[in-house]
Amino acid sequence: MNASQSTTSSTKTPSTVRIKVKRQDRPDTDPYWQPFDVPFVANANIISCLQQIASKPVTADGRRVAPVAWDCNCLEEVCGACTMVINGVARQSCSTLLHELVSDGTGTTDEPIVLEPMSKFPVLRDLFVDRSRMFNNLKAIKGWVPIDGTTSLGSGPKEDQASQDMRYALSRCMTCGCCLEACPQFTFDNDFVGAQVIGQALYFNMHETGAELKDDRLEAMEAPGGIADCGNAQNCVKVCPKELPLTEAIASVGRQTTVHAIKSFFTGK
Amino acid sequence: MCIRVYVPSHAGPAIVSQPEPKSPDIGFMDRHHFLLRRLHSLSGIVPVGVFVIMHLFTNAQMMWGQDETGESTFQHEVDFIHATPALLFVEIALWGAIAFHAGLGVLYMTGIVPNVMKYRNLDNWRYTLQRVTAWVALVFIFVHIATLRWRWSMFGWFTPFYARVDAETGWTHGGEAMALPLTAYALQYSWLVVVFYAVGVLSVVFHWANGLWTAAITWGVTISKGAQRRWGFMCAGLGVALTAFFLAAMVGALKYDLDSDMTERQQKALDKVVPTWRGDAPDSSNE
Numbered sequence: 001m002n003a004s005q006s007t008t009s010s011t012k013t014p015s016t017v018r019i020k021v022k023r024q025d026r027p028d029t030d031p032y033w034q035p036f037d038v039p040f041v042a043n044a045n046i047i048s049c050l051q052q053i054a055s056k057p058v059t060a061d062g063r064r065v066a067p068v069a070w071d072c073n074c075l076e077e078v079c080g081a082c083t084m085v086i087n088g089v090a091r092q093s094c095s096t097l098l099h100e101l102v103s104d105g106t107g108t109t110d111e112p113i114v115l116e117p118m119s120k121f122p123v124l125r126d127l128f129v130d131r132s133r134m135f136n137n138l139k140a141i142k143g144w145v146p147i148d149g150t151t152s153l154g155s156g157p158k159e160d161q162a163s164q165d166m167r168y169a170l171s172r173c174m175t176c177g178c179c180l181e182a183c184p185q186f187t188f189d190n191d192f193v194g195a196q197v198i199g200q201a202l203y204f205n206m207h208e209t210g211a212e213l214k215d216d217r218l219e220a221m222e223a224p225g226g227i228a229d230c231g232n233a234q235n236c237v238k239v240c241p242k243e244l245p246l247t248e249a250i251a252s253v254g255r256q257t258t259v260h261a262i263k264s265f266f267t268g269k
Numbered sequence: 270m271c272i273r274v275y276v277p278s279h280a281g282p283a284i285v286s287q288p289e290p291k292s293p294d295i296g297f298m299d300r301h302h303f304l305l306r307r308l309h310s311l312s313g314i315v316p317v318g319v320f321v322i323m324h325l326f327t328n329a330q331m332m333w334g335q336d337e338t339g340e341s342t343f344q345h346e347v348d349f350i351h352a353t354p355a356l357l358f359v360e361i362a363l364w365g366a367i368a369f370h371a372g373l374g375v376l377y378m379t380g381i382v383p384n385v386m387k388y389r390n391l392d393n394w395r396y397t398l399q400r401v402t403a404w405v406a407l408v409f410i411f412v413h414i415a416t417l418r419w420r421w422s423m424f425g426w427f428t429p430f431y432a433r434v435d436a437e438t439g440w441t442h443g444g445e446a447m448a449l450p451l452t453a454y455a456l457q458y459s460w461l462v463v464v465f466y467a468v469g470v471l472s473v474v475f476h477w478a479n480g481l482w483t484a485a486i487t488w489g490v491t492i493s494k495g496a497q498r499r500w501g502f503m504c505a506g507l508g509v510a511l512t513a514f515f516l517a518a519m520v521g522a523l524k525y526d527l528d529s530d531m532t533e534r535q536q537k538a539l540d541k542v543v544p545t546w547r548g549d550a551p552d553s554s555n556e
Contacts, residue, residue, distance in 0.1 A: 088387045184383045184396060224299045228306035232483040233396035235388045248492055255489020261303060
């Protein structure tokens, strides 16, 4: 009876957790796997596990290795920097709590937690990827409000509540890359821009002043890699940690490009 | 927005192996990227998809069998289609539309990374199935047209389709009503044909119904989640209806008894176009 009780309690709160990390020393070298054991701390997040590894970079089989590199900044799921693939799913390592992964009702602690860098972006080192493709794509669609000039533009335009609600939701994008990692159409080396940029195109097209660049944005959306490459798998909206209405944004920009393309077909722009 | 890429000094220079996005212009496909994508969507709906509805509805008439002279509602529909002026040009346009849709579709499928085993959800299954059924439908439609319409003998499988065949001369532009017997003969050729048609037609129906659902998003018709859900019910309804038409056609073709249901003149006409039918036909369901 005692034995069974102790088994039960050890299943629920293990003393250590096995973490398997996909490592890569340089951008141009091959990846490899290393297991680490870290102490189980209730409410710890994945980043604190990585800090544990950094403080004692010894693998589960006792080899001393270089500490695991990763990217992070805000630690409160608003910057997007610490996105990685955790147990096969793209999410932020700051808001992924250890106990969710260890005792998620199944009670299995034998399964290691698997950490991988996002597969759709070039790896710089270990779990640290280069997400500049997303920022370049934002530049391509002119993801800003054009207010530069030498004269006063006066007060900003008024905005109705419904538009404000939609734009607020779209403004929460933190360029983390989860939607792109989960997208079957967005690959490592194609030119699809993915849900992130399509959402931001709508965000700036809906702004009264930002709409001055609407035609430019829609032309970028009609270019190779633009909205037409969406395959409607709708994974983006399901993995988005900020719950952006991405599929509705894609449909909206789809309508805008349809109208824009028909107009320019008949008027020649 | 400030872009900072922190590269640990011991990691060496950041070699970004990814190609630069957006090279300005390359060729015809890139210059007309959006137009071609939208024509791909449109070609699936209007020539191909609408034809599939008509085709399956026509086939469903086989369920009613034939009268003592060999005439049937199915034959009536087939005669109506065959009376279309310049039918061959309509057919060529249709084959062209299918080839256009299939060719671009295959091109657009290159390089994609389906991930339904990682991101398991209904929409991702739909996405994956849309691409699987595309390949199945492509093979099925090719074999279907090649055997029945082009009357190729594939691997000894010879099941030509003619609307009417003259019992005396074998002339294939008039005479006995042969649409139903020849379709029944084709499907009763082997149980493998029945399986092939079931898989093929259901793939086509799924691809068409799901394609109609996603096209509404692509073109910006259904924007809100509610609209997408409601249109989803409509498309699912279409899929169920087309499946029912297919089942009716299948029942009609399989219950038709080549030995006892054909008139004597129909038997003579069948002798003219498929002299071997008596030896081949009882293969599956007539025993």
